[in-house]
Amino acid sequence: MAMPVQTAMAIKSYQNQAEVLVKNYLISKPYIPYTSVLGGLLACKVAYDLSKLISTFYFKTYNGLTKIQRLEWNNRGLSTIHAIYITAMSLYFVFWSDLFSDQQFAGLVTFRSSALSTFGLGVSVGYFFADLGMIFWLYPSLGGIEYVVHHALSGIAVTYSMFSGEGQLYTYMVLISEVTTPEINMRWYLDTAGMKRSYAYLINGVTIFFAWLIARILLFVYMFYHVYLHYDQVIQMHAMGYLLVFVVPSVLGIMNLIWFGKIVKGLKKTLAKKQ
Template identity: 75%
Template sequence: MTVMPKETVMAIKSYHSQAQMLVKNYILADPFIPYTSILGGILACKVAYDLTQLISNFYIKTYPGLTKIQRVEWNNRGISTIHAVFVSALALYFVFWADLFSDRKLAGLVVFRSSPLSIFGLGVSVGYFLVDLGMILWLYPSLGGMEYVIHHSLSGIGVAYTVFTGEAQFYAYMVLISELTTPEINMRWYLDTAGMKRSSAYLINGVVIFFAWVIARILLFGYIFYHIYLHYDQVIQLHTFGYLLVLGVPSILAIMNLMWFGKIVKGLVKTLAKSQRRI
């Protein structure tokens, strides 16, 4: 077995030590986390887009036959699905399991608490919203209409504010739990585009969307407003812009969720009716 010279081993250890110092002192240092996390989110979107394209070319038979804009949307939905899984898992952790935002923790007001991990996770989401909004505007209206522009703009501004100020991160994560519905919505589009609208998978996915939407985008938002009411003495201490975001963003998104829910119910009823006729 070949043994590396002592000088080579020392050089490798030196480079490794320098890399660790670079990561610790700059990339993951507290003042730089907002910027590195946003940049990381943007780069992760690029990787997710390319991976979706690569995997789909090899394993999805209908993918090569799609139009150019359909392939772009297919890959774009790959980005949003990966982001949804990442951020909703992190949001569930912070909202329901971590002690950072717990009322039992007496160290400071809930609306002013943050940590390097909470900042990093929200920064990644800002990077995603920037990329997705950019693609929507560049290809408008092929990837979504004005409702998507409004949704992503409000979400991006709200989350970015919490990243750079450290304020109201708990409410940002509560809203981001609603991303739990994104993979099901994307799956519905994938099945439709792949010509599987009459399949049982399409029907089952529609039912899952209905219940997930009720929980994550209707009941959850009711809980958000209830939490704001209980902690209003803290919310009112936020800076004016943060105060307006905490009250305004969930309110507008809740209205949009109800409007979309009406369309979901109509679509599910139509799908169930067609399924019964086939039986």
């Protein structure tokens, strides 16, 4: 009877040590930025491998692709998972959480943050680092200079907001634009599977049009309007944060408008073929 008791005590001891480790380091506020980025990188690896595993067994098209196409297929699976995650987090903090509400909390909205909001950004930083690394590694197969600029600016802005705690509301507003990523990836999948003339491809194009218009055009207008209303608070940010609030969304907004023009042109072309 002594052995089971000793075993139970040993397990309990290890459990207590694990709880102390998690509490004092993994979810301790000073370490959250580092553990969340590490967690984001690990999640990217798991998501990439899952995409590869699932696609090998369940998608006949996948096995007939070239090596670089399979890499892009898995990369798009990874970006889709990240997009779903960060969109959900962003919608929660921007529209449902009281953290950035003008009515619920006192103090400057530009300096508000929480352990969860910081963790959420950290996971996204891990993704941007991982994806940017793959873009450089396979350049220009996964995207040209516009993708490098987009990911670099996004990664810098999210990283600064995560570590400083400044402007997290505006960071999450911009990250809502990731809601368009799954539709863009689906378009590539449909094209690769030879379904460019299908109604699924047409429906996907219409979905991209409305999602892009709302999340990457109108929402950016709303963000700048919010900045205008709270400019007295924005101006109190550190110079780096102040610069990022204006420069990054402005550059991304211009890129979004250029891409939106291409989306409209492509949709018109697809609709013309269906008539």
